[in-house]
Amino acid sequence: MNWKKFEKELEKAILSGKYITFLVGAGLSVESGIPTFRGKEGYWKIGSENYKGPEIGTFRMFNLNAIEVWKWFLFRKTICRKAEPNRGHLILKEIEDLLGNQFALVSQNVDSLHKKAGNSTKRTYLVHGDLDYARCGDECSDTLYSFPKMEDKTRESTISLDEEKLLECPKCGEYLRPHVLWFDETYNEKYYKFHTVTEIADNSSMLFVIGTSGSTFIPGHFINRVSYFNQPIIDINISESEYSYFLNDYPNGYETRETSTEALEKVLSIIKKIKYEN
Known part of the structure; x- marks a missing residue:
């Protein structure tokens, strides 16, 4: 991954005032033992x-x-x-503090670790539900x-x-x-904020896809929406995913084969640099 080029794109994204969206999968919580x-x-x-x-x-x-x-x-x-939040969860909390209302966390995880890490409920969208509740x-x-x-x-x-x-x-x-959300069910707005997160995707200046293989619907949906507007997409995963073939050919696609924590540490450092310089 070309981190220097990425830094310029991230600065542009922050200055746009649009959402910088973090789409998170189960890979983030593996480091917490889940x-x-x-x-x-x-x-x-x-x-x-x-x-x-x-x-x-x-x-x-x-x-x-x-x-x-x-x-x-x-x-x-x-x-x-x-389980306790790992460093990756805590970094996302730090990034939210820096980006404020530009930050959007769309998580496929139901494990409550984003709440434990301190991410705000108003900027966190749990598209697969929440194991703190039953209905x-x-x-x-x-x-x-x-x-x-x-x-x-x-x-x-x-x-x-x-x-x-x-x-x-x-x-x-x-x-x-x-x-x-069970495997034989579909997304909706009432329980899983599907229309809300789709609108966020359409208004994102950058998308991070973190720790997900792409086997569920949401990653592909987000990548389709964000790439339609030619915005940068960064795949953070230790191995290739269902959409690697697409990002390899996408002009604004980035991939890094690191753990979530390793890559997010670099992203946090760059955001701090941009924020402090501006």
């Missing part, structure tokens, strides 16, 4: 069958076996609850409830009858569901 859905830790055993995370995290599986889906998410919630699985209302409070769960943990009552919707008695 496994990805698609990684080797993303399997779940039901009876004698092994299922992948993208098979467990579906509305279809919830309808077939809500308790097994809850076991999976209670286990993942335990991991998230114990009625039957959609009797759009009320968000606090995620059920239980003791830490492992892969082998069961759910007691008393705990099962905590999983019932207070209004209708049906099972609650974690407030996350």
